[in-house]
Amino acid sequence: DAGVTQSPTHLIKTRGQHVTLRCSPISGHKSVSWYQQVLGQGPQFIFQYYEKEERGRGNFPDRFSARQFPNYSSELNVNALLLGDSALYLCASSGTTSEGGHSTDTQYFGPGTRLTVL
């Protein structure tokens, strides 16, 4: 079974540019969350979407935006990139799996997109 997938794997941008990161959740999952992980730290929450609606937002500037599509995939957009935006961007999906195992709260992470801003 496919897990959470993210694209691209790596990305290099320059300051001031914008970037779009993509995420496909586990089949059957309706909730997608985005996290930023700076080197040496734990992931920091950016957004959560459920059924195409924003359910939560972390302490990030308005340069960060996201959306969720009818097929539950999601995009994270970052405008006017700064050097400090260099990080691993993680997408996580949640929802009851077909095996009916874990709680619907359990978040499963994708491999991430490594963004480098020069």
Added chain:
Amino acid sequence: GESVGLHLPTLSVQEGDNSIINCAYSNSASDYFIWYKQESGKGPQFIIDIRSNMDKRQGQRVTVLLNKTVKHLSLQIAATQPGDSAVYFCAEMTGFQKLVFGTGTRLLVSP
């Protein structure tokens, strides 16, 4: 549950030993806790979870203990293997599905 800087606490063990990784969480209202394993260059991998109405949960070679009185979580790994080497994060969830991650502990397993 705030993460800190570049110098992660490190636990070094021998293969076959039992490992215990500790975590202090910040919000007494948190009702769901997860342990993740993160290998270099990869996303966090779910290990085990526990709800606040429990104090212990066991999985395959792993046990999570929750002490709500002192807001403390621990992850016990039995018969630690070299493949267990990674950074381990605890995470807490309050209300809607926002995870707050702990500091992270680097586990080094030597053969």
